[in-house]
Structure formats: C-alpha cells, structure tokens
Amino acid sequence: MAAFIAKQMVGDQLKSVKAMGGDEGEKEGNENAEEEAAAIEEARREAEERRKEKHRKMEEEREEMRQTIRDKYGLKKKVKEEPEAEADLDEGRVGRKKKTKEELAAEANEEEDDDEFAKFPTDLSDLTTKVSELPQKMAASVGEVTEKCSLQ
Known part of the structure; x- marks a missing residue:
C-alpha cells in the first residue's frame, strides 16, 4: 500500500515535468493529425471515385447484355416518355389543376386591389352626398362627446 501511495505522489510530479517540455510534442501531434485528416479525406475521395467507376x-x-438479348429476340428498347406527354395527361384530368405560387x-394582389376600391362609391x-354629409356627422359626434364630458 505504501508503494502505491509513493508511486502516486511521484507520478504526479513526473507528469508536471513532462507537461513543461511536452508542448513541442503536442504541436507536432496537431500537425500530424492535420496531415492524417487530409490523407484520410484523400483516401475517401479516391475510394468513392473507384466505386463510381466500378458501378459505371x-x-x-449490363447494358451490353441487355442489347444482346434484345437483338436475339428482336425486342425494341423502351424509350422514356418526355414530360410533354405527362402534360397531355393533365388536360384529360377530371380534378382541378394545382395553382402555382405565381398564380396564387x-x-x-387582385383581391387586395378589389378591397381597396370597394371602399369608394362607384x-x-x-361621393358628393357622402362628402356633404361629413361635416354634419363630425358636428354631431363632437356634440355627443361634449355632452358626455364635463369639466370639473
């Protein structure tokens, strides 16, 4: 037990001494870590390129094999339909077409314009009758306010 305690005390002192001179080693370690990270990234990129090339x-x-089968049995290669053909399908559609953001x-904007002009008489x-009634309405409202309010 005494040996363990002695080792603990001396070990802590050795760690502090190593820490003083160990700063240079850590800097080299950081540089090595950066180099390793770059090397790993490069290896990943190369592996991805090899994988893509392999799949290509x-x-x-496979396409050559498909072509030989087509030639052997006299089959034609399927041609993908263009998006214009899909537009034709939309015309025969029973439901409503969704509106784009621009249309919405x-x-x-049209509704806002209509709301603004709805306030004005046609x-x-x-217009002249409303303008002529305006001073009378103002006088009546001021009269009501003065009746309700009293100065003390």
Whole structure:
C-alpha cells in the first residue's frame, strides 16, 4: 500500500515535468493529425471515385447484355416518355389543376386591389352626398362627446 501511495505522489510530479517540455510534442501531434485528416479525406475521395467507376463499368456490361438479348429476340428498347406527354395527361384530368405560387400571388394582389376600391362609391353623386354629409356627422359626434364630458 505504501508503494502505491509513493508511486502516486511521484507520478504526479513526473507528469508536471513532462507537461513543461511536452508542448513541442503536442504541436507536432496537431500537425500530424492535420496531415492524417487530409490523407484520410484523400483516401475517401479516391475510394468513392473507384466505386463510381466500378458501378459505371458494371452498368455498361449490363447494358451490353441487355442489347444482346434484345437483338436475339428482336425486342425494341423502351424509350422514356418526355414530360410533354405527362402534360397531355393533365388536360384529360377530371380534378382541378394545382395553382402555382405565381398564380396564387397574382390572385391575392387582385383581391387586395378589389378591397381597396370597394371602399369608394362607384357613382360621383354618391361621393358628393357622402362628402356633404361629413361635416354634419363630425358636428354631431363632437356634440355627443361634449355632452358626455364635463369639466370639473
């Protein structure tokens, strides 16, 4: 037990001495770590390139095999339909077409414009009558306020 305690006390002192001179080693360790990280990244990139090349070659071989089967049995290669053909399907659609963001924004702007103009009367005669009634309404509202309020 005494040996363990002695080792603990001396060991702590040795660690502090090593820490004083060990700063250079840590700097080298950081540089080595950066170099290792760069090397690992490069290795990953190369592995990814090899994998892509392998899959490309496999797909070419498969396509050659498919072509030999097509030639043997007289089959034609399927051609993918273009997006224009899909647009034709939308025309025969029973339901409504979804509106784009631009269409929705345009409709919202039109509604706002309609709301702004709805406040104004459409005829000039309506406008003149409302303007002529305005001073009378103001006087009536001021009269009501003065009746309710009393100065003390």
